[in-house]
Amino acid sequence: MLSKTMQDAMNDQLNFELYSSYIYLSMSAYFNDQNLTGFANWMKIQAQEELVHSMLFFKHINERGGRVLLEPVEGPATTWATPLKAFEVALEHEHLVTSRIHKLVDLALKESDHATHNFLQWFVSEQVEEEAAADAIAKQLRLSEGQAQALFMIDRELGARVFTMPAGVTI
Numbered sequence: 001m002l003s004k005t006m007q008d009a010m011n012d013q014l015n016f017e018l019y020s021s022y023i024y025l026s027m028s029a030y031f032n033d034q035n036l037t038g039f040a041n042w043m044k045i046q047a048q049e050e051l052v053h054s055m056l057f058f059k060h061i062n063e064r065g066g067r068v069l070l071e072p073v074e075g076p077a078t079t080w081a082t083p084l085k086a087f088e089v090a091l092e093h094e095h096l097v098t099s100r101i102h103k104l105v106d107l108a109l110k111e112s113d114h115a116t117h118n119f120l121q122w123f124v125s126e127q128v129e130e131e132a133a134a135d136a137i138a139k140q141l142r143l144s145e146g147q148a149q150a151l152f153m154i155d156r157e158l159g160a161r162v163f164t165m166p167a168g169v170t171i
Contacts, residue, residue, distance in 0.1 A: 001064060001065040001066075002061065002064040002065060002066040002113070002116070003111055003113070005107070005111065006066075006107060006108065006111055006113055006116060007061060007066040007067065009103075009104055009107055010057055010060065010061050010066065010104070010116070011057075011061065011066075011068060011069045011071075013057055013100060013101070013104060014054050014057035014058055014061065014068065014070075015054075015070065015071045015073070016097070016100060017050050017051075017053040017054035017057060018050070018051070018054045018070075018073050019073050019074060019076070020050040020053070020093065020097060021047045021048075021050035021051045021054065022047075022073050022074075022075075022076050023047075023076040023077075023089075023090075023093060024043045024044070024046040024047035024050060024090070025043070025044065025047040026076040026077065026078055027039075027043040027046075027080070027086050027089075027090065028040045028041075028043035028044040028047060029078070030078060030079055030080060030086065031043060031083070031086070034083075036083065036151075036155050037155070037159060038154070038155035038156055038157065038158035038159030038160075039083055039086075039154075039155055039158050041158060041159045041161060042137075042158035042159075042161050043086075043090075045161050045162070045163045046090075048163045049163070049166075052165065052166065052169065052171060053123070053126075055171040056119075056122075056169065056171060058171075059171055060116070060119050064115065064116070077089070082141075083141055083151065084138060084141040084142060084145065087134055087137050087138040087141055088138055090134045090138075091131065091134040091135055091138055094127065094130045094131045094134050095131065097127060097130070098127040098130075098131060101120060101123045101124060101127055102124070104116075104120055104123075105117060105120050105121075105124065108120060122169075126166075137154070137158070140154055141154065
């Protein structure tokens with residue numbers, strides 16, 4: 001059974017994962033408007049991944065006898081100055097998510113909630129991948145600043161991303 005403190009923290013993260021999905025969906029819409037369909041595709045898939053993350057929290061809270069409480073989702077930004085700025089925001093957001101996951105791990109350890117600690121380890125590993133992916137694209141965009149051909153090559157590469165349910169994950 002989840003403690004009230006852990007339940008509240010897990011619900012907060014569930015809602016933050018929904019907000020994360022909303023941010024990436026907004027970025028996808030922005031990139032579609034800019035006719036950068038590969039960037040839009042990458043962000044749409046990122047939004048899908050964040051929805052999966054929220055559903056994993058939903059499932060864990062329920063399985064541990066807690067109560068899921070959904071909150072209103074704040075509207076995200078809708079425009080960015082450049083594709084690079086959007087990916088810098090995405091990377092900054094992933095750093096924030098990582099910090100939040102680490103605080104949840106600390107809370108689980110403090111409360112000796114080994115089941116939640118175990119559950120959160122997947123997210124610890126996932127955040128390493130999330131940060132690395134956003135950082136790699138931001139670095140490519142920095143290298144290619146002012147070179148339209150490079151931007152379109154990156155766009156084509158990002159268009160090849162496909163959504164796959166993470167291995168071993170069921171929601």
